Amino acid sequence: xxxxxxxxxxxxxxxxxxxxxxxxxxxxxxxxxxxxxxxxxxxxxxxxxxxxxxxxxxxxxxxxxxxxxxxxxxxxxxxxxxxxxxxxxxxxxxxxxxxxxxxxxxxxxxxxxxxxxxxxxxxxxxxxxxxxxxxxxxxxxxxxxxxxxxxxxxxxxxxxxxxxxxxxxxxxxxxxxxxxxxxxxxxxxxxxxxxxxxxxxxxxxxxxxxxxxxxxxxxxxxxxxxxxxxxxxxxxxxxxxxxxxxxxxxxxxxxxxxxxxxxxxxxxxxxxxxxxxxxxxxxxxxxxxxxxxxxxxxxxxxxxxxxxxxxxxxxxxxxxxxxxxxxxxxxxxxxxxxxxxxxxxxxxxxxxxxxxxxxxxxxxxxxxxxxxxxxxxxxxxxxxxxxxxxxxxxxxxxxxxxxxxxxxxxxxxxxxxxxxxxxxxxxxxxxxx
Amino acid sequence: xxxxxxxxxxxxxxxxxxxxxxxxxxxxxxxxxxxxxxxxxxxxxxxxxxxxxxxxxxxxxxxxxxxxxxxxxxxxxxxxxxxxxxxxxxxxxxxxxxxxxxxxxxxxxxxxxxxxxxxxxxxxxxxxxxxxxxxxxxxxxxxxxxxxxxxxxxxxxxxxxxxxxxxxxxxxxxxxxxxxxxxxxxxxxxxxxxxxxxxxxxxxxxxxxxxxxxxxxxxxxxxxxxxxxxxxxxxxxxxxxxxxxxxxxxxxxxxxxxxxxxxxxxxxxxxxxxxxxxxxxxxxxxxxxxxxxxxxxxxxxxxxxxxxxxxxxxxxxxxxxxxxxxxxxxxxxxxxxx
Numbered sequence: 180x181x182x183x184x185x186x187x188x189x190x191x192x193x194x195x196x197x198x199x200x201x202x203x204x205x206x207x208x209x210x211x212x213x214x215x216x217x218x219x220x221x222x223x224x225x226x227x228x229x230x231x232x233x234x235x236x237x238x239x240x241x242x243x244x245x246x247x248x249x250x251x252x253x254x255x256x257x258x259x260x261x262x263x264x265x266x267x268x269x270x271x272x273x274x275x276x277x278x279x280x281x282x283x284x285x286x287x288x289x290x291x292x293x294x295x296x297x298x299x300x301x302x303x304x305x306x307x308x309x310x311x312x313x314x315x316x317x318x319x320x321x322x323x324x325x326x327x328x329x330x331x332x333x334x335x336x337x338x339x340x341x342x343x344x345x346x347x348x349x350x351x352x353x354x355x356x357x358x359x360x361x362x363x364x365x366x367x368x369x370x371x372x373x374x375x376x377x378x379x380x381x382x383x384x385x386x387x388x389x390x391x392x393x394x395x396x397x398x399x400x401x402x403x404x405x406x407x408x409x410x411x412x413x414x415x416x417x418x419x420x421x422x423x424x425x426x427x428x429x430x431x432x433x434x435x436x437x438x439x440x441x442x443x444x445x446x447x448x449x450x451x452x453x454x455x456x457x458x459x460x461x462x463x464x465x466x467x468x469x470x471x472x473x474x475x476x477x478x479x480x481x482x483x484x485x486x487x488x489x490x491x492x493x494x495x496x497x498x499x500x501x502x503x504x505x506x507x508x509x510x511x512x513x514x515x516x517x518x519x520x521x522x523x524x525x526x527x528x529x530x531x532x533x534x535x536x537x538x539x540x541x542x543x544x545x546x547x548x549x550x551x552x553x554x555x556x557x558x559x560x561x562x563x564x565x566x567x568x569x570x571x572x573x574x575x576x577x578x579x580x581x582x583x584x585x586x587x588x589x590x591x592x593x594x595x596x597x598x599x600x601x602x603x604x605x606x607x608x609x610x611x612x
Numbered sequence: 613x614x615x616x617x618x619x620x621x622x623x624x625x626x627x628x629x630x631x632x633x634x635x636x637x638x639x640x641x642x643x644x645x646x647x648x649x650x651x652x653x654x655x656x657x658x659x660x661x662x663x664x665x666x667x668x669x670x671x672x673x674x675x676x677x678x679x680x681x682x683x684x685x686x687x688x689x690x691x692x693x694x695x696x697x698x699x700x701x702x703x704x705x706x707x708x709x710x711x712x713x714x715x716x717x718x719x720x721x722x723x724x725x726x727x728x729x730x731x732x733x734x735x736x737x738x739x740x741x742x743x744x745x746x747x748x749x750x751x752x753x754x755x756x757x758x759x760x761x762x763x764x765x766x767x768x769x770x771x772x773x774x775x776x777x778x779x780x781x782x783x784x785x786x787x788x789x790x791x792x793x794x795x796x797x798x799x800x801x802x803x804x805x806x807x808x809x810x811x812x813x814x815x816x817x818x819x820x821x822x823x824x825x826x827x828x829x830x831x832x833x834x835x836x837x838x839x840x841x842x843x844x845x846x847x848x849x850x851x852x853x854x855x856x857x858x859x860x861x862x863x864x865x866x867x868x869x870x871x872x873x874x875x876x877x878x879x880x881x882x883x884x885x886x887x888x889x890x891x892x893x894x895x896x897x898x899x900x901x902x903x904x905x906x907x908x909x910x911x912x913x914x915x916x917x918x919x920x921x922x923x924x925x926x927x928x929x930x931x932x933x934x935x936x937x938x939x940x941x942x943x944x945x946x947x948x949x950x
Contacts, residue, residue, distance in 0.1 A: 251927075254819065274662055283664030401689060402664070462697055466704030557652055557692045557701075567660050567692075569790055570653030570668075572927040576817030578794060 243267030243580075248274075249573035271574050272584050278568070279561055279584065282404015288332075288396065292407050295329040298322060299414065307599065323418070330411065333397035340384040344372040361518075400478040404559040406588055412478070413547040416485040420546070421539070423486065424493025425532075429523065431494065432501055442494070449491035455552050457484045462556035481553055489546045496542060500535035501527065533607050540600035544593045561585045636708050636840075636847035637681065637898055645687045648674035649707040652692040654789075655813040656922040656930075657713050666690045669921040670711040673732055673838050673855060676907040677709065680854045680899060685910035695764070699724055702841060709851050711838040713807075715765055725842040729852035732837050732914075734934040734943055736830035737769050738808035740815060743823050745802060750829035754779040759792050759801035761785075766806055769832040789814065807834055813928045850897050857904040860886060860946040861913035863937050868912040875905045886949045893949060914944065 199205060212222040243266055247253045253268035272279075281289055302322035305315040324338035351359075351368040359367055388394070403411065430442030449457075461480040504527060512522030532539075554563040565581040568574050640646050650658040650670055658668040671690070679685040691707050702710045703725070713735075714720070716728040741747045750773075760767050762785045774781050784801040786792045793814050796804040804811070808830060815821050838855065840848045861867070864883050866874055875887040884890035887908075888901035895901065911917055915937075922930045936942025 250817065278660075278662065278664065283660065286663075399689075401691070459696070463700040463704075466700060466706055554652075555694060555696065557694045557697050559652065559692060563652055563692070566788070566790065567653035570651075570655050570659035571661060572655055572659075572813075572816075575655045575813065575927075576793065578790065 238262075239265055240267050240583075243269040245269050245273055250575070250577050251573075267580050268577060269580055271568065271577050271580050275564075275568050275574075276584075279405045279564055279581075279588075281407050282559055282564065283402045284398060284404070284407060285396075285402065288398065291329045291332070291395075291398075295326045296410070298325060298329070307603075328395075330403075331398055331400070332395045334384065334388040334392065334394040336384040336387040336391075336393070340380045340387070341376065344375050344380060347375060348372040400476045403478060405561050405564050408478070408553070408558060408560050409547070409550045410592075412482055412485055412550045412553065415482045416489050416546050416550075417543050419482075419486045420489035420493050423490035425497050425528070427490060427494035428497035428501060431498055446491045446494050449488055450495070454485075454488050454549055455555060457488055458552055458556050460484070477556070477558065481556070481558065485546065485550070489542065492542045492545075493539060496535050496538035497531060499538065500531035500533075503534050504530055536603055536607070537600060540596055544596050547592060547596070548589060561588070636844045637850065640681055640708055644682065645689050646674065646678040646681065646709070647689045647691055647707045648677070649691045649693045649698055649701050649710040649712055650674065651712045652694055654713060654810075655817075656809070656926065656928045658690075658711075667921070669733065669917060670713060670838075672911045672917040672921065673711040673858075674709070676858055676911045677838075677851055677854045679906040679910040680857070680903040681850060683900070683906050685906075699726070702726065702839065705841070708847070709838055709840050713836045714839060716835045716837050716839075717765070720839075726839045727842055727845075727848045728837050728839045729848055730837050730855040731835040731943075732855060733809065733835075735807045735809050735834035735836055736934075737766050737805060737832040737834060738811050738830050739827040740796075740804045740811045740824055741802060741827065743825050747825075747827065750827045750831065751777060751779075753781065753803060755781070756803050757782045757784055757801040759784045759786055759795050759804045761789070761792065761806060762787065764806075765832070765834070770805055773831040793817070809922065809928070809930055812930050813922075816927045816929060846898060850899065853897060854904070854907050856946040857886060857907055857949075858911070858914040858917065859937075859944050860949055861904070861908045862915040862944075863939065863946065866908055866913055868909050868916060871905050871909045875902065882949055 196202065200209065213219045242262060242264075244253045244256050247256060247268065247270035250268055250271070253266075253270055257266050277286060277289070281292060284292065298318070299322060301315060302319040304311040305313060305319060321342075324342045328335060328338045348368040348371065351371060352364055355364040355367060427442050427446060430438045431446065433439045433442070458481060461484040462477060465475070465480060508526060508530065509522070512526040515522075517525065551560055551562050553560050554566070557563075559567060562585065565585060568581065569577060650666065650668075653659050654668070654670075656668055657670045658666060660666050666688075674688050674690065675685040678688045691701060693701050693707070693710070693712060698710055698712055698714065699720075701707050709729075710726075711732075713733070715735075716731065720726055721728055739750050739753065741753075747753065753774075758770060758781050760770055760783050767783075770781070770783075781803075784795060786795055789806065789810060792804055792806070795801060797818070804814070806814075808826065811826050815824050815826065818824060838851055840851055860882075861871075864880065864886065866883060866887070871887065874883055875889060877889040878884055881890060885893055887905045888894055888903070892901060894903040897903065900906075912920065918930075918932065918935065919925060922928045924931060932940070932942060934943045936944065938945040
């Protein structure tokens with residue numbers, strides 16, 4: 180006789196909750212923070228250290244004083260309020276934030292750099308995000324000249340006439356190739372605009388300016404300062420160094436002897452010398468070569484130097500991307516009958532740049548932070564301004580508040596850049612999985 | 613635009629490289645503004661205020677020269693210079709004069725080919741120590757750790773002073789005055805040494821200034837003054853005599869308040885010559901006859917400039933000391949306006 184079970188459950192039991200120690204926050208804490216006696220001790224020590232640091236910083240920062248005219252007034256307010264510890268004197272930020280952001284730019288014209296920054300955001304959108312409408316690329320093309328005009332002001336004809344030079348070069352490439360041949364058109368597209376800028380542009384813009392004076396109040400470079408200076412130098416350097424860097428990388432890969440050697444020479448010389456030396460060269464040495472009284476703007480010299488410096492680094496990063504491409508990609512491009520520029524544009528560079536993105540962005544972040552080095556040649560960037568603010572008798576002796584503010588601003592910019600780079604990497608799937 | 617400026621400049625550079633700027637005065641007049649090199653920021657001597665206007669004791673010298681030359685004390689482009697860039701900026705013509713608490717030394721005057729046009733502040737290197745150390749003289753500093761700015765004359769003076777007194781010290785090298793204040797307050801060094809004016813300004817910012825003493829010894833001579841390039845003596849004369857005019861004005865009792873009244877003519881012939889109602893001293897400089905009156909009315913005489921920026925009623929609180937008129941036991945002594 181078969182065994183007849185005395186009891187058979189006919190319906191499922193409701194699952195019970197796991198024990199308290201095996202679920203939710205408690206489980207996470209037990210597994211991650213207190214999984215053994217050593218880890219428990221380390222956790223407790225860490226918590227104490229964090230507490231200790233915050234207990235010193237938070238009352239100082241959060242209890243800070245925002246309304247005061249000077250450091251000594253801050254101290255009087257603090258003593259009067261009877262708190263027993265040091266407190267931050269944020270009043271210096273309240274009094275001088277506009278200087279830290281805009282330098283000595285006339286305050287009634289602050290809308291101009293702000294508008295330039297917004298325009299820059301619009302202009303860069305089609306480059307950064309492929310979902311942005313393509314028509315925005317027109318803004319991108321106009322942007323460098325519009326930004327120059329907005330920031331420095333003056334007659335509108337200068338930037339327009341200068342932009343015309345690029346149009347001439349583009350037109351020669353586009354329509355001149357048939358008659359001049361590819362190489363001839365390329366050379367002409369470089370030489371003709373140069374001649375135009377050197378000998379014609381000044382006269383035209385002068386004539387137009389006197390015939391039809393449209394312009395806004397001009398602002399001299401020495402009014403620039405603070406983050407505006409850092410951003411102008413950083414962005415100009417970044418925007419101009421990327422194309423230059425790609426050209427240099429291609430030049431270094433080139434089979435043409437002179438181009439190859441020139442690129443190698445340029446890259447190695449620039450990279451072999453610290454940026455601060457180049458900045459001193461721009462500010463000191465160039466002065467001796469230029470005739471006295473020539474007003475070759477210091478900021479312009481710095482932008483040029485920063486661009487050259489950064490382009491050498493970008494070139495090496497891009498070269499790494501080029502070298503990482505399998506030989507077959509180059510041969511494949513050749514076998515399709517593409518000429519050099521077509522194969523670069525359609526096959527090689529899209530892949531190489533994709534690989535190089537992390538390196539390029541980290542170069543840019545470095546470049547942006549390196550702009551603080553201009554303090555050593557007497558330009559008033561945020562760090563330089565913090566020095567100048569301290570030289571005001573009212574604020575002499577104030578340090579951390581200024582440096583925390585400057586550090587936060589830099590962090591925001593650099594963090595955004597690095598987040599963008601990570602987003603782009605994920606989107607493009609640069610890993611060879 | 614940028615490219616065009618660069619290439620245009622290079623082209624112009626090639627054409628004009630031969631021209632030497634012997635005519636600074638004409639250049640300043642054509643430009644309509646004086647390019648004056650100042651420090652990037654030193655309490656009381658030069659600093660931009662919240663509106664970006666430069667003010668301070670050295671800035672006052674720049675404004676006085678601008679007022680004398682152009683009749684407008686605001687027609688100045690202030691060029692912030694660092695310790696490294698100041699001399700090149702002047703030598704290359706980027707600035708017309710340098711008023712940047714620069715010590716007048718032999719090698720700067722002769723070897724660097726500059727011309728110091730006078731002394732607007734007699735400074736000297738001193739020491740500051742916490743009161744609780746109980747030190748009352750620099751001779752008791754044997755074995756002390758000293759915060760010292762690198763690459764300055766103060767560093768060399770310090771070594772000389774300790775060596776000549778058979779004492780030893782341990783230097784704590786620092787880069788800027790701001791860093792020095794923090795290091796000193798944090799106790800990284802027993803002693804902070806720099807120019808006495810800087811010590812006074814630093815001490816004034818401390819929470820409790822009375823907890824620190826500036827020792828009586830001054831171990832070096834630091835005559836600070838404005839300077840110009842070699843090779844344009846007319847311009848050097850203008851800067852020199854503008855400074856002298858400020859000093860003489862104090863001696864003669866001419867202030868920014870009464871200069872307009874006195875310029876109409878007084879009993880004192882020297883005041884008349886200074887302010888242009890008698891003789892033609894301005895014309896000899898190539899300036900208008902009211903050059904000195906313009907300078908004095910815009911920035912005040914030397915005493916007003918001193919009291920307004922670094923004097924005893926300011927947070928810095930410097931006493932006149934050596935910088936008093938010779939009639940008051942100081943060293944200020946302007947040659948006669950004759």
